[in-house]
Amino acid sequence: MTTNGSGFVDPAKRLRATLDSLLDPHVVLTAVRDHSGEIVDFEYTDANAAACEYNGVPYEQLIGMRLLDLLPGHQHSGLLEMYRTVIESGEPLILDDYVYPVDFRGGEEVHFDIRGVALGDSIVYTWRDVTDRHNRTQALADAEREYRNLAEATTDMAYRTDATGAIVWASPSATRVLGWSPEELLGRTAQDMVSPEEFASHAGHRADAYSGEWVPDGEQERVFNILHKDGGTIPMVAVVSRDLDAEGNWTGGLLVGLRDVTDVQKQEEIAQRERAKAQRLQLSIDRAAVGMAITDLKGTFEHVNPALAKMLRYSQEELVGMAFDAVTHPDDVDASRAMMMRFLDGDVDQMSLRKRYVDARGEILWVDLSVAAARRDDGSVDHFIAQLVDVTAEVEYADALETTVRRFRQLAENASDIVYEMGTDWTIRWISPSVQNVLGWDAEQLIGQPAPSIMAPGQDELLAVRGDQIRSGYSVGGENLAFMTASGQVRWLSAMAHPMTGDDDVVTGVIVGLRDVTAEVEAREALARVQQRLRLAVDAAPNGLVITDEAGVLVDVNRHFCQLIRISEGDLVGRRMAQILDQVQAGVCDPVSPHEHRLELADGAAWIEHDVREVSGHADDEVYFVHLFSDVTKEREVREELTHMATHDTLTGVANRRWFIERLQRLARGDSATGVGVLFCDLDRLKEINDVHGHLAGDTVLTAVASRLAAAVRGSDDVGRLGGDEFVVLLDGVASTDDLRAVAEKIRERVSRGVIVDGKPIDVTISVGAALLVPGEKTRTVLQRADNALLVAKSEGRNRVVVAELPADVDGGGNSGVVGE
Incomplete structure (x- = not known):
């Protein structure tokens, strides 16, 4: 069997090599059907080397040959019909000790164990020549008489019954084993030796044995709880055979040998518990979310779980038998071997190591490896149990974080903004050199000083509130704080503070960024003063004034307009102009400006003149509308009176x-x-x-x-x-x-x-x-x-x-x- 140079074996070749290595013959027979679809023969479509050798036909000649051409006895023996039934029903074929006269052996009678299963329109078929086993069984029957004599000399006990099941002879060892003398057992039956429940449960087997049916091998060593003379029970295995006379004829009775298996059962219970522990351990390993493996003393993988196979991108089968060196980074092999030597020297029972592995694709993984030694009773190491956790992302993150911190320091040291790190007690640990350009302070002199010492007074309450928030793990900022320069002047700086936490999420420090916004603060204060003067002028205007956006939503009103329509400013701003006019029953706006509205107010009707002008905002696409409202109720009344007088x-x-x-x-x-x-x-x-x-x-x-x-x-x-x-x-x-x-x-x-x-x-x-x-x-x-x-x-x-x-x-x-x- 060859590989492609990379260790990969073609699955088809692997299967062929596996079949050819089997000692039992295996063939694949495909059904041959006539024009009506009925199976009339089978054709050899595959066979292993053992099948070719057994049939005496080379592989190239056997493939394609018809079954009845090679073994015509299948037709009259009924085997062909059995094969047809397997394909049509899907039920497997199981024949034990089947007698078949082999054609190519001159009709010699041969005994076979036969197995066959359906595979589509084919049957996968294997057989084993058990002629020797049959002959040995026959010889065993001939030796039953000798067995009875041998049973009499066994260290446990034996007894012989007649056709009625009554004991006619018991070995002297019965006294030592059960406390009964042989004479006391004569005439007793199995019913006297076991509990009523157990006697009833084995009634069928006794009936088969005394009717002359042969007891199968699987029934030869049943465990019975035999009653002791003192009232207790002893677990014993019973080996049953027919009792033969001197001529070799069955007397109708049985020869029963009993062996005490008390110690065997105890050992079996211990073994079962150990197997259960091993199964639970293996189940725990296989279901673990992290990689786990069992290795021998040389570091060869004996068992790996799916998580480790997935981590290293190998199959579990590929890893089993592979040494840990093969997947360890070359630079970490010596450290791994040194750890193994410490285990073998008896210094430690458990060790941990962060090391690199190389997966099937050649990619490097960082792994936290924990190894425990499983020792024998004499203290020597039996095997190692390893747990592997992939920490590649953590290592890469730590490396990236270190690089980021280094770059951050370089950026902070060369930025115009001020950046500093302080502890939770506000002591400055580090501050960027730009503090000298902005505030005139020497950076080295400020390290170790409390940060509030360079801040203008009057901000203690705000700092206390923000300090509690930062210690609770919240980032705060966006506020302008007053700082003192080295010359005693006040400069306004926008502050942003972020807490730093340790592995336990406890805040250990604070990173603060400061940007000089003095010019912005002074500009806003100047703008606020202008806006205040403008507001005073607008409120003092004799007419109502309203500013709306493009959607007709009120963004500002003066006091005179509120008085004019009897609605407060808080109930006006944010609402649409159409809603306000509808509330006072003024109707809709006329597209022609100016125009008049008749208002229905709580204290009577009133007339107002409405003039609208479009103005531009600060941005190019901002548009606002200025609405001027004048009370023309008196002018309207005079005009209507003059009109009435004229008409x-x-x-x-x-x-x-x-x-x-x-x-x-x-x-x-x-x-x-x-x-x-x-x-x-x-x-x-x-x-x-x-x-x-x-x-x-x-x-x-x-x-x-x-x-x-x-x-x-x-x-x-x-x-x-x-x-x-x-x-x-x-x-x-x-x-x-x-x-x-x-x-x-x-x-x-x-x-x-x-x-x-x-x-x-x-x-x-x-x-x-x-x-x-x-x-x-x-x-x-x-x-x-x-x-x-x-x-x-x-x-x-x-x-x-x-x-x-x-x-x-x-x-x-x-x-x-x-x-x-």
């Missing part, structure tokens, strides 16, 4: 002529132009009322008529005064002249009632001229038609309604004309 009659409060004409023109241009009615209402005999009761009474009557007209119409209708005693009503949504007449009559009836002036009743009536606006009709035309209808009503006696006829021909021109044009 309404000052005496009666109804719309004036100008507003009425504009309103009619809008209705005429709208979709409801086909449903607009115009009523000219004239107060009858106003001049007489003025002459009789005075102009004040006349004004009172005019005011009453205006109120009654407004109360008589719907909310969508309008009432106006054209002047003197003339009023006009615009009705929207009138469908026909009949509807127009009905509404006009209703208004006339409600208005035509007396008015009490200075306790005197004054009769009031009105005359009404009505006209329905038709599509395309000019406004002045419909007014003229209503005015003409009014003249007819007055000429016919007043206090009546006259509806103008619809025009026969409607001019489709524009409707921009008005009365008087």
Whole structure:
């Protein structure tokens, strides 16, 4: 068997060499099937050297040969059918002491033990020639008579029974072994020599023995607890054979030899305990998470666990038999051998060593090795037990840490920032030279000094709090601390402190980094002063001011805005402008700026003007919006009052002529132009009322008529005064002249009632001229038609309604004309 030069053996070659080294023949027979799929023969597809030698056929000739061509006796002996059953059922073939007339031995009767198992459509088959064993067994039967005589002279005891199981003879040693004399045992049976339970448990074996069946080898040495005469029991092994007469015929009885195995059982129990210990030890080793191995006195691996094999990247089989030198780094071999010599000299029983190993890939591993010597009773070493823990990562980390510390020191010594190490009592152990450039102190003089000694006073409370946090293992920093220069000036330094811990996680020191931020602190203080002045200016502004980001979220407000909408600053900042406006029912913002909002506040409604301006932030992509809010409630009220005065009659409060004409023109241009009615209402005999009761009474009557007209119409209708005693009503949504007449009559009836002036009743009536606006009709035309209808009503006696006829021909021109044009 050859290798490829690296120690690797081809698995196929290894298997072939293993098969050829076996003494028993092994062959692989593959089924040969006919066209229907039935197995009719077998073909040799593999065989070991023993099989070729036994059959007398070389390997090259045997492979491919049919079974029945070589051994035709398989056909009539039934073996071929058995092979077929193995393949079809999958059950193994087991034949012991099978008699077969070997064809190539001239039909000589040969005895075989045969084993076969299915492998797909093949059977793996082996046999052993046990003819000699059979002959020896036969010879043993012939020697049974001699055995009986020999049993009589044994140091333990023997006895012979008849066909009924009664003892007919016992050896003299029975007295020494069981306390019974041979004569006392005569006539007794096995039932008298064991407990009832044990007697019942062996009933089947006794029946087989006395029926003439041969007792198998595995049943020859059963252990029985034989009753002693003193009442105790003795564990004894029974060897049973048939009792033969002088002619060699079986008498029906048995010859039984008994051997005391008390000491043997004790030794076996001890051995079992030792085996259990060994099994537990091996199980513990194999399941250990760390590498473990057992080596002999030369350091050769006798057993390795999976963890060690995985660590060294070998298989367990490859490591067993390998010397530890083969996987030890060359530089560590001498130290390992020296440790082994100390064990052999008896100096120590356990040692530890950190050493390097080389795995199967040639990579170096650092391992913590712990070795214990297992000694014999005489103190000599029997074997070594080794435990191996991979600490490569730890070693590499320590090396990296050492390199990092070295580089850190070099960096700190050349950096502009200050770095120092101090103990938990704040004593400076080391400080970078840059402390002289920043604070003017000599680094060597500060070593051994408490760090607070170079800090400005007034910071003790903060240092106490941070000290407790650091001692608890927390890193602290990001704060600006005041330090004193050597010349007595104050400089601001940003500090960051990190605790250093030992293996037990106890804080042993602190690393502190300091950066000079004096310029930044002074700049922030200056900025804070500017911001404070700006805040005072903003809060003093007469208008409300709000700053929002691009998302419309409030980032700042002044006091005047909070007062304006009755909401505190804390409830405003961080919310969206749309939410704030919705809260005060101000509606949405108009895209046109400035615009106005009507607010619903707890103390009433208010109007504010809202102006928005976009401004840029500090960054290029920052955009903010400045909102200015002014309270225009009073200006709005004045504006609305002036507008009302310009469009309404000052005496009666109804719309004036100008507003009425504009309103009619809008209705005429709208979709409801086909449903607009115009009523000219004239107060009858106003001049007489003025002459009789005075102009004040006349004004009172005019005011009453205006109120009654407004109360008589719907909310969508309008009432106006054209002047003197003339009023006009615009009705929207009138469908026909009949509807127009009905509404006009209703208004006339409600208005035509007396008015009490200075306790005197004054009769009031009105005359009404009505006209329905038709599509395309000019406004002045419909007014003229209503005015003409009014003249007819007055000429016919007043206090009546006259509806103008619809025009026969409607001019489709524009409707921009008005009365008087």
